[in-house]
Amino acid sequence: MQFDWFVIPFVVGLVFLIGQLGRIYVPWFIKLSREEKEMIRRHWWSRRTLGAVKEIIQECLLHRRIFRINPPLGFMHLSFALGWFLLIITGKLEALFYTHDALNPLWYPLFFKYFEPGRHAFFGESVFIQLMDFWLLVILGGQSIAVVKRLWPGKVGAKKKVQHAVYNRVALMSLWAIFPLRLLAESVTVSYYGGGGFLTGTLGTLLAEVPGIERSQPVLWWAYSIALGCFFVAMPFSRYMHIPTEVLLILFRRWGIKNNLVAHTMSEVELLSCSACGMCLEVCPLNEQELVASQPVYFLERLRMGWTKPSDLWKCLNCGRCEAVCPVLVKANTIRLKEKQKVLPAITPAEGERVKIPAIGQGRLLLYSGCMGKLVPSVRQAMDVVLRHAGLDYQWLDDRGNICCGRPLLLSGQVDRGMAVLKQLENTIREIGPDILVTTCPICYNMINKYAALPFTEVLHHTEFLAGLIHDNRLKVEAHKEKLVFHDPCELGRQSGIYEQPREILRCIGRLVEPQDNKAMSRCCGGALSGLMVDMSEKVALSEATRNSLLSSGAQKIITACPLCRKTLGRQANVPVLDVAEELIRHLSLSNQETAKEKSPPERAFIS
């Protein structure tokens, strides 16, 4: 007898889930662009897939990245994922060993204890019984952490509790109901027929004392099946879609499919892969100040339901701290940018926007200070002093015009227009044809590096260039005793990966101290271009938090490498806030000026 009416809710739920997965996944494969399809064809039968399998085991089952950040939460995810997975596998094997028939009905292994109560003699029976109980115990252990996390987030090292939407809570409740119900149902059956493991057996013996307990057996099995069915039905609409989608995401990623401004399928895959774990919530500077709920965990949740608000799109600094900690590596800011683009109307660039750049001759070294450079002219002036000191001839690109790199437009959501502006800049640079383009603004640097095609020009941020000059002994500097702290601009650090070069310079001219949050976890200055709708009071709060974090290092000066950071922090700080170049000119040693008279840029601008 392998059927009972109570399996119906489970079967219906599972069939519904499979149908929904097909409805969601199949269009993705169809929508992939030709190149992406080609990429899958080339890579699916290669070592990449092996790597993906390894990553799937590490991330989807063991949750290594979460473990590294927060061990209790890591265990919670691990116990649910690994425990459930092994419960299913062990159950399948148990049924297989008992029946010697791999084609038993779907529900049979799940409700094995009900269909085959009591003890049976088959190979490995006692091992299976104990194992099944053990996996159940692992899951229940993880579940208790989940309950603690809901009630007292502080106890498991989570600062903030994620406020989930209603449908997610329904899914959560059914998930939480599944395993205790399974335990009860099995125990009651065991109390009647015997044959349980260390968990169900013990509980069964205890329950046997309760008079009339056997009458609750059908109720419990029904409830267990209904909980499973409910969870499966709720899953496609809830955050638990991440369970199957993350597998697909890892495969896609390993096969070389990327999430960027032009590819759209991967955005959708990433969107459904977010587990709403809330890691991003903890690190978002806007959340620390209790300001806005636009962090990926909320933003993506609303996006899945199509409920995004303007504040979700424009009240984010694009600082990238959330992406830096995300265990699923969701590129939330790329997704956000594409959503902005959908809301905004297409704007044709105005005629006058074509910047007229005065003809300047061919030059090897071109300095570009960008529009922010015009607002903070001292950086450009300092660069002028340094370059003349090093005996270098250079041309200043935006000498007489105000040339935009297009990134502000791009970040505001006007992607096409931003790209058009960049194209003009690119053409201008190509006409001049420099060997090296030095930009004093990380925002321009990031934009040009990522999106401009300048095959014959090396694009450098001025900190890279200056560090190269010092390293090659082209620039002689003197160290003072002042304690300097470096503020990593988001666009330079997290988004361009330049952390060391500015520090290299500071080590040569003073005593470098490190703040609480540095490098990949550095804080936004508050003035980020992307925070279009962040109010001034909120910006001030952000700047203050950043300043406090920086000054916690005991520094006497804050040094940064972005005109925008310099301006924003400069308003808040009670210590001097300077650009690297500005600080550098105070340390140029005059005695060695003659030695650096050759007129060519450094051989190696990078410090390896």
Next chain:
Amino acid sequence: MVKFGFSVKDNREINLDEKEPFVIEAGVVDVAEVDRCIFCGACSAVCPQLFSTGLSFRKQLLSARRGLTSELKIAAGECLMCNKCQLVCPRDINIRAIWLNLLTSNI
């Protein structure tokens, strides 16, 4: 001669009887925010678009107050979203957010 970007404009006609739905009243613009403006012109002075397209928030706001709103949408489409204006504005007005609201609204 140094060009400051300010020039004499041709006469324009403002018909107060046929005032278009005043954007400020239509809720696109936060009244409390723009009311803080003291028309100092700092925003226009730093604007990178002033030279190329003649974009000036100060001018547009002044015109809008007088009922001339026809150029607002065009001006909104000229902004480069660089936020330099807010950085220098003595009254902390979030000018590019106003432009963005104008762009996304259907006025």
